[in-house]
Amino acid sequence: MTGQTYDIAIIGGGIMGCVSSLELAEAGMSVALFEQRFLASSASGVNAGTLSLTGVRSALSPYALRSIDLWQKLSERLGYDIHYRRIGSVMAAFTDREAEILTERVQAKSQQGVSLELIDAKKARELEPALSEDVKLAAFSPIGGYANSSATGRAFTLALRRAGVAIHEQSPVTRIERKGDGFEVTSSTGVMVHARRIVMAGGSWLGGLGQMVGVDFPVKWRVSQVSVTERLPKSVKRVVAHAYGLLTLKQSENGTILIGGGWQGKGDLERGPSEVLPQNLVGNLQLAMRTIPILKTTRIVRTWLGLHAHTPDAMPIIGPIPGVENAFVLGGVRAGFTCGPYIGKLFADILLGKEPELPLFHAPFNPARFNALSMAKAG
Amino acid sequence: MSACDVIVLGAGPAGASAAIEASKAGLNVVLLDAGAAAGGQVYRAPPGSFRVTDAEAMGPDFAIGDGLRQELAASPAKCFFGRSVWHIAPGFVVRAVFEGNTEVYEAPTLIVAMGTHERVIPMPGWTLPGVMGLAAATILLKSQRILPGENTVVAGTGPLLAAVAASILKGGGKVAALVELSTRMDWVKALPSLISRPDLLKRGFGWLGELRAAGVPIYRGHALTAITGDAEVTGVEIAPVDAQWRPLAGQRRTIAADSVTIGHGLVPSTEVTRLMGAKHEYRHEQGGWVALRNEDFETTIPNIFVAGDGAGIAGAAAAALRGRITGLAVARRAGRKIDASRETTLRAQLGKAERFGHAISDLMQARPGLIETMTPETIVCRCEEVTRADLDSAIRDGARDVNQMKAWTRCGMGPCQGRMCGEAAASLLAAVQGGDRSKVGQLTARPPLRPIPYEAIVGQFDYADMELPEPQPG
Numbered sequence A: 001m002t003g004q005t006y007d008i009a010i011i012g013g014g015i016m017g018c019v020s021s022l023e024l025a026e027a028g029m030s031v032a033l034f035e036q037r038f039l040a041s042s043a044s045g046v047n048a049g050t051l052s053l054t055g056v057r058s059a060l061s062p063y064a065l066r067s068i069d070l071w072q073k074l075s076e077r078l079g080y081d082i083h084y085r086r087i088g089s090v091m092a093a094f095t096d097r098e099a100e101i102l103t104e105r106v107q108a109k110s111q112q113g114v115s116l117e118l119i120d121a122k123k124a125r126e127l128e129p130a131l132s133e134d135v136k137l138a139a140f141s142p143i144g145g146y147a148n149s150s151a152t153g154r155a156f157t158l159a160l161r162r163a164g165v166a167i168h169e170q171s172p173v174t175r176i177e178r179k180g181d182g183f184e185v186t187s188s189t190g191v192m193v194h195a196r197r198i199v200m201a202g203g204s205w206l207g208g209l210g211q212m213v214g215v216d217f218p219v220k221w222r223v224s225q226v227s228v229t230e231r232l233p234k235s236v237k238r239v240v241a242h243a244y245g246l247l248t249l250k251q252s253e254n255g256t257i258l259i260g261g262g263w264q265g266k267g268d269l270e271r272g273p274s275e276v277l278p279q280n281l282v283g284n285l286q287l288a289m290r291t292i293p294i295l296k297t298t299r300i301v302r303t304w305l306g307l308h309a310h311t312p313d314a315m316p317i318i319g320p321i322p323g324v325e326n327a328f329v330l331g332g333v334r335a336g337f338t339c340g341p342y343i344g345k346l347f348a349d350i351l352l353g354k355e356p357e358l359p360l361f362h363a364p365f366n367p368a369r370f371n372a373l374s375m376a377k378a379g
Numbered sequence B: 001m002s003a004c005d006v007i008v009l010g011a012g013p014a015g016a017s018a019a020i021e022a023s024k025a026g027l028n029v030v031l032l033d034a035g036a037a038a039g040g041q042v043y044r045a046p047p048g049s050f051r052v053t054d055a056e057a058m059g060p061d062f063a064i065g066d067g068l069r070q071e072l073a074a075s076p077a078k079c080f081f082g083r084s085v086w087h088i089a090p091g092f093v094v095r096a097v098f099e100g101n102t103e104v105y106e107a108p109t110l111i112v113a114m115g116t117h118e119r120v121i122p123m124p125g126w127t128l129p130g131v132m133g134l135a136a137a138t139i140l141l142k143s144q145r146i147l148p149g150e151n152t153v154v155a156g157t158g159p160l161l162a163a164v165a166a167s168i169l170k171g172g173g174k175v176a177a178l179v180e181l182s183t184r185m186d187w188v189k190a191l192p193s194l195i196s197r198p199d200l201l202k203r204g205f206g207w208l209g210e211l212r213a214a215g216v217p218i219y220r221g222h223a224l225t226a227i228t229g230d231a232e233v234t235g236v237e238i239a240p241v242d243a244q245w246r247p248l249a250g251q252r253r254t255i256a257a258d259s260v261t262i263g264h265g266l267v268p269s270t271e272v273t274r275l276m277g278a279k280h281e282y283r284h285e286q287g288g289w290v291a292l293r294n295e296d297f298e299t300t301i302p303n304i305f306v307a308g309d310g311a312g313i314a315g316a317a318a319a320a321l322r323g324r325i326t327g328l329a330v331a332r333r334a335g336r337k338i339d340a341s342r343e344t345t346l347r348a349q350l351g352k353a354e355r356f357g358h359a360i361s362d363l364m365q366a367r368p369g370l371i372e373t374m375t376p377e378t379i380v381c382r383c384e385e386v387t388r389a390d391l392d393s394a395i396r397d398g399a400r401d402v403n404q405m406k407a408w409t410r411c412g413m414g415p416c417q418g419r420m421c422g423e424a425a426a427s428l429l430a431a432v433q434g435g436d437r438s439k440v441g442q443l444t445a446r447p448p449l450r451p452i453p454y455e456a457i458v459g460q461f462d463y464a465d466m467e468l469p470e471p472q473p474g
């Protein structure tokens, strides 16, 4: 296995690395995939699993919409049920300011072709009877849904193996060296491969990966918290969100309610996510209870956290790495779980020489925008 | 928020002893425990309404426990019972639920003495009503004076079996059989170490004598392979085991019973040290993963100390001694004057107690063949209804680590957070990796340490006063 040559080496086994590996391998490329832990054991395996437009930046809406279409068929494609469910989503506003923000966001997203409409309190409570009576204004979208993120790793392990991808788990890449027009990629565990092209899909760890080829990606990380209740009788029908994007909540088929919304905990790249911040847990749960009052009588079983990548402008970092031929970066997508299947596929299309359906290496995503920034500063 | 010098978590023999020593040496100590009184597993206090008229009849544990409770009450340590600890932040800020509300305690030093939980290796029928662990049976017997049933099979491994069986007899119950995995040879091999505590050894023989006198059948070198009955227990099936405790085929025997009490040994409870990111190592003979520590029982996280069975199973006597030494060490390091010769004496006593405790603990450790009592249909994770077949299928698909197994199957995701199913799942994973438990890792610990009421987290609040952060980028 070691010393072999591949068409492409992908570093990072999150949803971005997994989807693109699968697409490329199924199109006939030989692919080696490196993951420092296990496939989808970081953000892609611990996220809240919400698949909706609520947490997606407006500019990414067209990608998210198409991705959600792919999610519908993903279980079948991977040959393993990751419990995708489309149940519609309700975003709630309780104050004038919240209603204002909600109205703005609905307008911006509608312009991007998202089916999202403002509804009054009465309609909102018809669509989601568990919603608080205090709701002032709401928005409904029929396409909101969720999947079970913890099943991602298993589903992709099976599919990638079938597609012939050489999977190297527990193999952190620590060295990338140029060899001719290709690369030699080596892990700290002694796995070494040659690859004509490389893709950095290392999520929060992109900064360190970039340094291996002498590039500074301004990628930092955020540490989001998610909580889950014990099982309850079926009581929440939709994905429920808040106008500010600080809450997403839904009840899984097993009866547990998953509560997220990007409230921050602590963690770093070395130890991973490490500390739940109680004040943010309290804030998240208070907002959830204000929105869905029946939560008050439940019990919380666990709060966990995960690292996900964050760029200075909160936009993706996707494209050729400036100055390093045949090397690419793929990450920094907010709500990357929602967008992963489509963006991973677009990315593979480009590498396969196809015309992408939507632009992907364009200026808003392209890593060169940051180099321009830093050079401008230096100059 | 209440601030002090040291917070001790757990008021078993270890935590109570640590609190006594540290507070007597002049430190301001807060002791927290979920139970209603100090004593922990082994010296569990009888309920408040229960008046002891004949202390002698209660056995030596009662007297030791009562002595400890009195010493603690007389010490300057501030004890808070009914507090279930659910979160600890660095520094250290401890959150505990008391009567539905969260209380916050703060101290620069933490002594963790949260004891153990039972190792559960399931077999068909173990989820029937009437089946319980030794700990649950002990709680019933010791603190509520209730028998597990009318005719009880006591099965598993270690000296607790005989102790519980003898208590059942004493309480007027019938023991259908004692089914033990260890053989007489295993006990004989442990004897040289057990002799270090002749008093306890004598007590053990005493229990066995009582069982024999009552005509209780004793099966050594046998495993419980199934519990039978549809809605309730009607009996058990047992089989002899090989040296690795694999049940031998074709030699099953059935025993009628209406209840079963099972114990497959104890596992140190490490959720706090895992939560805080301390380093652990796998020590088979001490019950499993234990926090790495120095001779003062300080972990790899400065100012977090571990004491008692939570630092590795060594029994009640060792737990109390470890607690006293930790309490003294913490006081010494805080610049308080302590009696150094006393510390030396305690350390010498600890060596002896640990020798006994480790020998007993070693006898209780599950051997690899025991996983064969789980048939494919056996439910391993009760919370999420995951069977052995589900776990085997995940292993075939490539699962290698306990957290990965949890993600792939949901085993351990429910309210018990793996306390019940964790050992079985880890043993199955280890079996395909050369039996090496250290390879399969430890479950990540996260708050709340126990499921807690939503309201206990959010507290009383007014929607109008809620301060939301800035909206996420749109």
Ligand SMILES: Cc1cc2nc3c(=O)[nH]c(=O)nc-3n(C[C@H](O)[C@@H](O)[C@H](O)COP(=O)(O)OP(=O)(O)OC[C@H]3O[C@@H](n4cnc5c(N)ncnc54)[C@H](O)[C@@H]3O)c2cc1C
Pocket (backbone or CB within 6 Å): B009, B010, B011, B012, B013, B014, B015, B032, B033, B034, B035, B039, B040, B041, B042, B043, B083, B084, B085, B086, B113, B114, B115, B116, B134, B135, B136, B138, B160, B163, B266, B307, B308, B309, B310, B314, B315, B316, B317, B319, B320, B449, B450
């Ligand atoms: C059923 C049973 C019987 C036993 N009998 C014997 C025996 O006869 N002889 C012997 O040597 N050993 C016995 N042991 C082993 C035993 O656990 C001890 O050696 C001894 O109790 C260990 O003392 P400890 O202080 O370390 O822990 P424990 O006595 O277990 O005390 C731990 C304390 O921590 C508290 N706690 C745990 N989690 C939390 C939380 N989240 N919040 C607040 N409080 C918490 C518990 O309520 C408990 O009081 C027995 C164990 C069991 C399970």
Ligand SMILES: Cc1cc2nc3c(=O)[nH]c(=O)nc-3n(C[C@H](O)[C@H](O)[C@H](O)COP(=O)(O)OP(=O)(O)OC[C@H]3O[C@@H](n4cnc5c(N)ncnc54)[C@H](O)[C@@H]3O)c2cc1C
Pocket (backbone or CB within 6 Å): A011, A012, A013, A014, A015, A016, A017, A034, A035, A036, A037, A038, A039, A040, A041, A042, A043, A044, A045, A046, A047, A048, A049, A050, A051, A055, A171, A172, A173, A174, A201, A202, A203, A204, A205, A206, A209, A223, A224, A225, A226, A248, A260, A304, A305, A306, A307, A308, A309, A330, A331, A332, A333, A334, A335, A336, A337, A338, A339
């Ligand atoms: C708690 C939480 C909740 C979230 N909720 C949602 C949600 O509800 N909906 C939604 O759409 N999105 C959500 N997200 C965001 C989403 O999970 C991420 O955007 C997405 O998973 C990112 O995928 P990725 O493949 O880019 O990164 P990751 O999943 O982080 O994958 C990167 C992988 O690269 C590996 N790696 C890094 N460096 C190396 C190296 N040197 N060698 C080998 N491997 C390496 C890492 O181990 C990691 O597995 C949430 C995120 C978190 C943390």
